[in-house]
Amino acid sequence: MNKIYYFDNNATTQMDKRVLEAMEPYFIDKFENPSSIYKSAQQCRGAVETAREQVAKLLNADPSEIIFTSGGTESNNAVIKSVAFSFKDKGKHIITTQIEHHAVLNPCKYLELQGFDVTYLPVDKYGIIDIADLKKSIRKDTILITIMYANNEIGTIEPIEEIGKITQEYEIYFHTDAVQAVGKIPVNVKKLGINFLSLSGHKLYGPKGIGALYIKEGTRFLPLIQGGHQEKHKRAGTENVPGIVGLGKACEIAQNEMQEERTKIEYLCQKLANGLKDKIPDIKFNGHPEKRLYNTLNVSIPGINSQDALIMLDEKGFCASSGSACSAGIPEPSHVLKALNIPEKLISGTLRFSLGKFNTEEEIDLFLEIFPKIVKKLKSS
Numbered sequence: 045m046n047k048i049y050y051f052d053n054n055a056t057t058q059m060d061k062r063v064l065e066a067m068e069p070y071f072i073d074k075f076e077n078p079s080s081i082y083k084s085a086q087q088c089r090g091a092v093e094t095a096r097e098q099v100a101k102l103l104n105a106d107p108s109e110i111i112f113t114s115g116g117t118e119s120n121n122a123v124i125k126s127v128a129f130s131f132k133d134k135g136k137h138i139i140t141t142q143i144e145h146h147a148v149l150n151p152c153k154y155l156e157l158q159g160f161d162v163t164y165l166p167v168d169k170y171g172i173i174d175i176a177d178l179k180k181s182i183r184k185d186t187i188l189i190t191i192m193y194a195n196n197e198i199g200t201i202e203p204i205e206e207i208g209k210i211t212q213e214y215e216i217y218f219h220t221d222a223v224q225a226v227g228k229i230p231v232n233v234k235k236l237g238i239n240f241l242s243l244s245g246h247k248l249y250g251p252k253g254i255g256a257l258y259i260k261e262g263t264r265f266l267p268l269i270q271g272g273h274q275e276k277h278k279r280a281g282t283e284n285v286p287g288i289v290g291l292g293k294a295c296e297i298a299q300n301e302m303q304e305e306r307t308k309i310e311y312l313c314q315k316l317a318n319g320l321k322d323k324i325p326d327i328k329f330n331g332h333p334e335k336r337l338y339n340t341l342n343v344s345i346p347g348i349n350s351q352d353a354l355i356m357l358d359e360k361g362f363c364a365s366s367g368s369a370c371s372a373g374i375p376e377p378s379h380v381l382k383a384l385n386i387p388e389k390l391i392s393g394t395l396r397f398s399l400g401k402f403n404t405e406e407e408i409d410l411f412l413e414i415f416p417k418i419v420k421k422l423k424s425s
């Protein structure tokens with residue numbers, strides 16, 4: 045296999061080897077069902093509870109406030125549908141933003157079909173919601189405000205603490221999809237005044253198919269997945285023990301090494317940005333210049349088509365993504381970039397580079413040598 049240069053860490057991350065090592069015993073040696081009563085099963089139960097503590101610690105939550113799910117998508121679905129169904133007699137209004145991940149937008153659209161009313165807040169040119177807008181959109185029948193922590197495409201970080209103050213003042217449940225934030229920046233649920241927070245293992249060097257949901261003590265919650273009594277009746281199904289152990293380990297590593305990783309990734313990303321500016325003078329950077337994840341660069345280049353650029357990059361081993369989601373083979377301009385009012389012509393020339401802790405300076409150097417040539421070629425074709 046040829047070497048790849050992976051600049052797509054917001055899509056998924058390579059697992060940390062230490063995570064795999066932590067998981068390994070729970071496939072063969074310690075395979076028991078954590079709900080069984082024999083001693084050997086108690087080891088599995090213990091491992092699940094240790095992982096719960098590791099996840100909780102990273103968020104400054106109590107372990108009793110964490111449940112495990114199959115990932116970010118399930119966590120988001122669980123919250124949105126739970127609040128909708130348990131408060132439908134109180135109100136049918138939900139507030140979210142135009143730039144959420146589809147794992148929030150589509151459950152909201154589904155609820156609209158069920159008779160709920162959803163406000164999709166617009167964002168400014170950097171991707172940040174207007175707090176005054178949010179206040180104005182709150183109604184007597186608003187039951188949930190769900191606003192992402194950091195955007196996966198442009199990296200913009202929303203004013204979560206301010207939103208938390210408002211939701212507490214109005215006594216409305218507040219959920220944040222923090223899948224892109226957790227592991228990259230410190231997230232403190234106590235300080236933020238949130239009721240629900242979603243996170244996902246594979247975005248922080250953990251396994252795919254595992255995630256968690258923070259549910260603040262005292263918050264009403266109806267399970268999305270019903271069945272056995274696992275996860276204190278909040279999420280049925282035999283626990284994905286290896287996945288849970290892996291997620292716990294990934295959170296522990298993030299807790300210990302986040303600062304160090306940040307310094308390195310920030311440096312690489314800055315170098316990448318400077319190099320791009322230098323060599324492609326008409327390049328445009330999307331997202332907020334400062335209130336942004338330090339690993340994410342979203343750029344528009346006039347006169348190129350990002351799909352072509354991605355194919356040519358792929359030929360050189362570089363993995364990145366574009367400003368469109370491919371549905372049924374037809375690239376659809378990204379709803380996030382549209383919400384920023386970026387003209388469709390520029391959207392079609394938009395690329396996202398998202399770095400991670402396994403990237404190196406040599407990769408950035410190589411990229412800065414190759415990519416400007418690709419752009420030149422595309423512009424002249």
Ligand SMILES: *Cc1c(COP(=O)(O)O)cnc(C)c1O
Pocket residue numbers: 054055114115116117118145147192194195196221223224244245246247253254255
């Ligand atoms: C990746 C992602 C999700 C989905 O998480 P999965 O674990 O893949 O289901 C949700 N929200 C955001 C912001 C994401 O980046």
